[in-house]
Amino acid sequence: MVKDALIQAGMNIGWATFIDLLLGVIVAASFGMVWVLLGIWIERKWAGRFQNRIGPNRVGPYGSIQSVADALKLLTKEVIIPRNADRPVYFLAPVLVVASVILIAAVIPFSPVVIGTDLSIGILYVMAVSSIGAIGIMMAGWGSNNKYALLGAFRVVAQLISYEVPTVLSAMIPVMIAGTLSMQGLVHGQHVWFIVSAPVAAVLFFIASQAELGRAPFDLLEAESELVAGFNIEYSGMAFAMFYLAEFMHSFFVAILFSVLFLGGWRGPGAEQIPFLGIVYLFIKSILVYFVSVWLRLTVPRVRIDQLLNLNWKFLVPLAMIYVIFMAFVLKIAPVPDLSGAQAIAAGPYEGVASGIYRLLGPDFVATLPQAGVLLLANVLFVVVAAAVLREVSRRRRMRVEDLVDETDYSGAGGAGGYTPADHSETAAAR
Amino acid sequence: MNLNEWAFVGIFLAIAGILPAVPILLGWLLGPRKPNPIKTDTYECGIETVGDTWVQFKVQYYIFALVFVIFDVEMLFLFPWAVAYQRLDLFAFVAMTIFILLLTIDLFILWRKGALEWT
Amino acid sequence: MELTIEVVVFAVFAIITLAGALGVVLARNLFRAALLLLVSLFGVAGLFVLLAAPFLAAVQVLLYMGGIAILIIFGVMLTRGMVQARQVMNSQWDLAAVIALVTFVILMIVIVQVAQGEGAPLPSLPRGDVAADSIAQLGAALVDPAQYVLPFEVASVLLAGALIGAVYIAREDEAE
Numbered sequence: 001m002v003k004d005a006l007i008q009a010g011m012n013i014g015w016a017t018f019i020d021l022l023l024g025v026i027v028a029a030s031f032g033m034v035w036v037l038l039g040i041w042i043e044r045k046w047a048g049r050f051q052n053r054i055g056p057n058r059v060g061p062y063g064s065i066q067s068v069a070d071a072l073k074l075l076t077k078e079v080i081i082p083r084n085a086d087r088p089v090y091f092l093a094p095v096l097v098v099a100s101v102i103l104i105a106a107v108i109p110f111s112p113v114v115i116g117t118d119l120s121i122g123i124l125y126v127m128a129v130s131s132i133g134a135i136g137i138m139m140a141g142w143g144s145n146n147k148y149a150l151l152g153a154f155r156v157v158a159q160l161i162s163y164e165v166p167t168v169l170s171a172m173i174p175v176m177i178a179g180t181l182s183m184q185g186l187v188h189g190q191h192v193w194f195i196v197s198a199p200v201a202a203v204l205f206f207i208a209s210q211a212e213l214g215r216a217p218f219d220l221l222e223a224e225s226e227l228v229a230g231f232n233i234e235y236s237g238m239a240f241a242m243f244y245l246a247e248f249m250h251s252f253f254v255a256i257l258f259s260v261l262f263l264g265g266w267r268g269p270g271a272e273q274i275p276f277l278g279i280v281y282l283f284i285k286s287i288l289v290y291f292v293s294v295w296l297r298l299t300v301p302r303v304r305i306d307q308l309l310n311l312n313w314k315f316l317v318p319l320a321m322i323y324v325i326f327m328a329f330v331l332k333i334a335p336v337p338d339l340s341g342a343q344a345i346a347a348g349p350y351e352g353v354a355s356g357i358y359r360l361l362g363p364d365f366v367a368t369l370p371q372a373g374v375l376l377l378a379n380v381l382f383v384v385v386a387a388a389v390l391r392e393v394s395r396r397r398r399m400r401v402e403d404l405v406d407e408t409d410y411s412g413a414g415g416a417g418g419y420t421p422a423d424h425s426e427t428a429a430a431r
Numbered sequence: 432m433n434l435n436e437w438a439f440v441g442i443f444l445a446i447a448g449i450l451p452a453v454p455i456l457l458g459w460l461l462g463p464r465k466p467n468p469i470k471t472d473t474y475e476c477g478i479e480t481v482g483d484t485w486v487q488f489k490v491q492y493y494i495f496a497l498v499f500v501i502f503d504v505e506m507l508f509l510f511p512w513a514v515a516y517q518r519l520d521l522f523a524f525v526a527m528t529i530f531i532l533l534l535t536i537d538l539f540i541l542w543r544k545g546a547l548e549w550t
Numbered sequence: 551m552e553l554t555i556e557v558v559v560f561a562v563f564a565i566i567t568l569a570g571a572l573g574v575v576l577a578r579n580l581f582r583a584a585l586l587l588l589v590s591l592f593g594v595a596g597l598f599v600l601l602a603a604p605f606l607a608a609v610q611v612l613l614y615m616g617g618i619a620i621l622i623i624f625g626v627m628l629t630r631g632m633v634q635a636r637q638v639m640n641s642q643w644d645l646a647a648v649i650a651l652v653t654f655v656i657l658m659i660v661i662v663q664v665a666q667g668e669g670a671p672l673p674s675l676p677r678g679d680v681a682a683d684s685i686a687q688l689g690a691a692l693v694d695p696a697q698y699v700l701p702f703e704v705a706s707v708l709l710a711g712a713l714i715g716a717v718y719i720a721r722e723d724e725a726e
Contacts, residue, residue, distance in 0.1 A: 014555075017435070018442075025442045029450055078462045079455070083471040089585065091455065098451035099444075106443045117439040121685065124510060124608040125440075131616025135588060138623055142581050146473050147480065154627070158492050161499040161620060168506045176513040181685060233474055238458025242451050306549035309495065313538070313547045317502070321535045324509070325528050328516065332524055336517055437599050441559075493624045494720050500617040501713045507609050508702070511689030518686075523693040530706040537710040546717045 028105045028116040032249045037067040039252050043294055050298045077237035082144060085234065090143030094235065094242035096136035101250045103129040108256055109183045111266045111278030122183035123175060126257065127168055130212070133246070134160045137231050140243070144234035152230035155220050155305060162312045163211035163218075166204055169320035173201035173327050174261045177336060187265035191339075191364040192372035195262040198327065200379050202262040204320055209254045210293060211308070213247065217300040218308060255290035256282065263289070319386065326382055327375075334374040342367035494546055498538075505534050560600055567593030580626045588619050605685050 006016035041056060041064055048055025056063030081087065104126050106116040119125050134157045141153020175181055177197060178189025195202045211218040220230075232243045259265060263285045266278030303311070342363035345355050358366055473480040512519075512527055541547055570590025577583040591614045598607035691697045 017438075021435070021439050021442050025439060025446050029443060029446045033450060075454070075458050075461050076463075077458065078464060079459045080466070080470055082473060083468070084473060086579075086582075089582070094455065095448055095451045099447040102447040102450060103440075103443060106440055116443070117436045119436055119440070119604065121604045121608050124605070124612070128608045128611040128616065131612055134616060134620060135585075138620070139585065146475070148475065154488060154492055154624075157620060157624075158495050161617070162495060164616070165499065165502045165506065169509075172506070172509055172513045175510065176516045179514060179517045179686070181510065181514055237462055238454045241458075242455060245451075309547070309549050313495075313498070314542060318535060318538060321531050321538075325531050328524055328527065331516065332521060437604070440599075488624070488627045490628060490720055493621070493628055494717055496617075496621040496624045497716050497720070498713060500613070500621055501709050503613050503617045504709060505706075507613060508692065508705070511605070511685050512692060513689070514683075515686040515689030519690060519693060522695060523690075526693040526699050526703065529703060533706045533710050537713055540714060541717060544717070 024116060025106075028108075029102050032102055032105050032253065033245070035252060036245055036248045037071070038064075039248055039290075040067045040070075041065075043248070046291070046294050047298055050295070071241070074238050074241045079237040079239050080234075082146070082234045084145040086143045086145060088143075089139045090234075091239070093136050093140035093143055094239050094246075096139065097133050098242050098246045098249075100129050100131075100133040100136060101246045101253060103132075104250075104253045104257070107183050108253070109187055109260060109265055110282055111275040112184075112272055113275045114279060115184060118182055118184045121181050123171055123181050123186065123261075126183075127164070127171070130250075131161075131164060133250075140235070141231045144231075146234050149231050149233050152233070156214060156231055159214065159218065159220060159305075159308060160212060162309060163208045163316075166208040166312065166316040166320045167212055169317070169324055170201040170204035170208065171261060172324060173198045176324075176327065176331060179336070183260060183265075187260060187267060189336075190264045190267060191362075191368040193262060193264045193267075197372045197375040198262075198379060199376070200323055200382055201327070202258075204316060204323070205261065206258060206289075206292075208312075208316060209258065210296065211312070213251050213254055213293075215247070215251060215293070216297040217303050219297075219302055220305055220308060251293060252286065252290055255286045255293060258289045259285040323382065326378070330375060330378040334371045334378075337367050337371050339364050339367050491549060498541065498547075502534070505531070556600065560597070563593045563596035563600065565593075566590070567597065581623065584619060584623050584626060587622065588615055591615050591619065603684075605688065 003016045003020040006019060007013060011019075044066070045055040045063070047053075056066035059066045059069045081090070107119055107122045107125055109115040109118070137153050137156050137160070141150040144150070174186055174190075174194045177194065178186045180186065180189065214220070232240060235243065259282055265285075266282045268277060268281035271278040271281055342358055346358035346363035348355065350356070350359075508530070509527070512523070516523070538547075567590050570586050570588070570593055573586035574583045574590065577586055591610060595607045595610040595615070598604070598610055692702050693699050
C-alpha cells in the first residue's frame with residue numbers, strides 16, 4: 001500500500017521498496033518493546049494477586065503506566081561501568097541479548113495478512129536467532145569481569161543449550177504434520193489444533209521453552225542466594241533494564257510461538273475473512289499461555305542445576321527422540337487426509353447432513369478430525385506406556401536404594417553408590 | 432527465491448541492534464556520571480575480589496556443550512526430513528528411525544558411563 | 551561488473567567475513583578471538599542467504615554460532631592461562647603460513663577453473679530461481695536409497711562415535 005502510494009508520488013521503485021520494508025520493520029520491531037510496557041504491568045498485577053497483594057496501583061489508573069514511570073526512572077540512573085570491565089564486550093552484550101529476542105518478531109504471523117516476512121525456513125529462523133541470545137549472556141558474564149557474573153553466565157548457557165534440544169525436537173512434530181517450516185504454513189496446516197493431534201509435543205515444548213526463558217522453576221541464572229544475582233550483576237541503569245526487557249519480551253514471544261505451533265495461531269471463526277479478528281484470537285491465546293507460564297513461575301520453587309540437567313538429558317531428550325520416531329510411525333498409519341473431497345462437497349449444492357456439517361464447521365476441520373482423533377489416541381497410549389516405564393524404573397531404583405540401606409551399617413558413610421546422583425551433589429553443584 | 436524477504440530480515444537486523452542501543456546511550460547521556468573507585472569496584476561480598484576472574488571451570492560444561500553440538504547436528508538433519516515426511520515412503524521412516532535410534536542408544540551409553548552426571 | 555544491490559550486499563558480507571577472520575588471528579585475547587570468529591561465521595551465513603540457501607544460513611547460525619562457538623568459548627575457559635596470549639605468533643607460524651598459502655593457491659585454481667567453465671569439474675549452474683520446496687527435496691534426497699541414504703547413516707555412526715570418543719577424552723583429562 002505504502003509502496004504503491006510512494007511510486008505514484010513519483011519515487012524511484014527501489015527507494016519505495018526500501019521505505020515500505022523499513023516501515024514494516026519498525027512496526028514489527030517496536031511491537032515487542034511497546035508490549036513489554038503493558039506486559040510487565042499485567043504480570044506484576046497477576047503476581048500481586050497470586051501473593052495476596054494488590055500490585056502496582058499508584059501511577060495511572062490501576063497502576064497501568066507504572067512501567068512507563070519505571071522506564072523514565074531507569075533512564076536517569078547512572079550506568080556504572082566496572083573498572084575492570086571489557087568495555088566493548090560489556091556494552092555489546094545487552095544489545096545482542098535484546099536483538100536476538102526482537103528478531104523473532106520478524107516472522108510472527110499475527111493474521112493471514114499481517115506478518116513481517118513469511119520466510120521459507122520460518123520456525124528454524126526463530127530457533128536460530130534465539131540461540132544467539134546465549135552468546136550475549138556469555139559476553140555479559142565475561143565483559144563484567146566478575147566471578148559470580150561469569151559463573152552465572154556459564155550456568156545459563158549450559159541450561160540454554162541443553163534445553164534447546166527438546167525445544168527443537170518437539171517443534172519438529174508440527175513441522176512433520178504441516179509439512180513446512182514457514183510460520184504461515186504451520187498455521188494453515190492446523191485444521192485441528194496440534195495440541196489435540198500432538199499433546200505430548202505441546203507439553204514438552206512448553207516445559208523446555210520455560211527453561212529456555214530462564215524463568216522459575218528454571219531461573220538458576222538469578223539464583224540470588226548462590227550467585228548474588230547472576231550474569232547481569234555488574235549492570236545498572238538502562239543497560240540492566242535491557243536484560244529485563246529481553247526476558248519479558250522473550251516470555252511473551254514464546255507464548256505467541258506456542259500459540260502458533262499448537263493452538264492454531266490466528267485461526268478462529270471468521271479470521272480468514274476479517275484479518276483483524278486473527279490478531280485478536282492470537283492475542284487471546286497467547287495471553288492464556290502467558291498466564292499459565294506466569295502461574296508456574298509464581299508457584300513452584302527453583303530447581304538445582306544438577307536436577308535441571310538431569311531433567312533435560314535423562315528425561316526430556318530421550319523422550320522427545322523416541323516420541324519423534326513414534327509420531328513418524330503413527331503418521332504413516334494415519335496420514336494427513338486429502339481435503340479436496342470435503343472441500344468439493346462443501347462448495348457443491350446442499351445435499352443432506354454431511355454437506356451441512358461441512359459448511360457449518362468448515363470442510364477442512366471436519367475432514368481432518370478422524371486423523372486428529374487417531375493421533376490423540378496414539379498420544380494417550382504413548383503417555384500410558386511412558387508412565388509405566390518410568391514407574392518401573394523408579395521402583396527398581398527405590399528397591400536398590402532400600403537394599404543398600406539394609407546392607408550399610410548406618411554409620412553415616414555417605415556417598416556410596418546406588419543413590420541417584422541428585423541426592424548427594426548439592427555441594428558439587430556450585431561450580 | 433524472493434530476496435525481498437531477506438532484505439526485510441537484513442533491515443530488521445539493523446533496527447534490532449539500534450532499538451536496544453538507543454536507550455543505553457540515552458541512559459548514559461541523561462544519567463549522572465560520577466564514578467569513584469569504590470563504585471566501580473567488582474561487586475562481590477564487600478571484601479576486595481581475590482585473584483583472577485577467569486578461574487578454571489568444570490569440564491562438565493564442556494561435555495554438555497559437546498553433547499549439545501552433536502544433537503544439534505542431528506536435529507538439523509531431521510528438519511528437511513520432517514518437512515518432506517508426508518510424501519516419503521516407509522523406507523524413509525526406517526532410515527530415519529535407525530538414525531535417531533543410534534543417537535538415542537549413544538545417549539544411553541553416555542548415561543551409563545556417567546558422562547551426564549553433574550558431579 | 552554491474553553495481554547492483556546484490557553485489558554491494560555481497561561485498562559487505564565478504565568484508566565482514568574476512569575482517570572477522572583476520573580479527574581471530576590477530577586478537578591477543580582468546581575470548582575476543584572467539585567473538586570475532588562469530589562475526590566471521592555470521593558473514594558466511596549472510597553469503598548463504600545471497601546464494602539462495604536459507605536453510606544453510608540457518609544451519610550456520612544455529613550450529614556454528616549457537617553451538618560450536620559456545621563450545622569454543624567453554625574450551626577457552628577450561629584452559630587456564632590461555633586466555634591472554636603473550637604473543638600473536640607461535641613457534642610454528644612459518645609452517646602454518648606455507649600451508650595456508652598452498653591451500654589458497656589450490657582453492658583459487660579450482661575456483662577459476664569452475665568459473666571459466668574450461669575443463670570445469672562441475673557443470674555451470676543455471677542462474678535463477680531455486681525451487682521453493684528445496685528443503686523438502688533435500689529431506690527426500692537424504693533418505694532416498696538411490697541418493698544419500700548411506701552417507702546419511704554413516705554420518706549418524708560418525709556422530710555417535712565422535713560423541714563417545716570426545717566424552718572419553720574429556721573425562722580422562724578430568725581424572726588427572
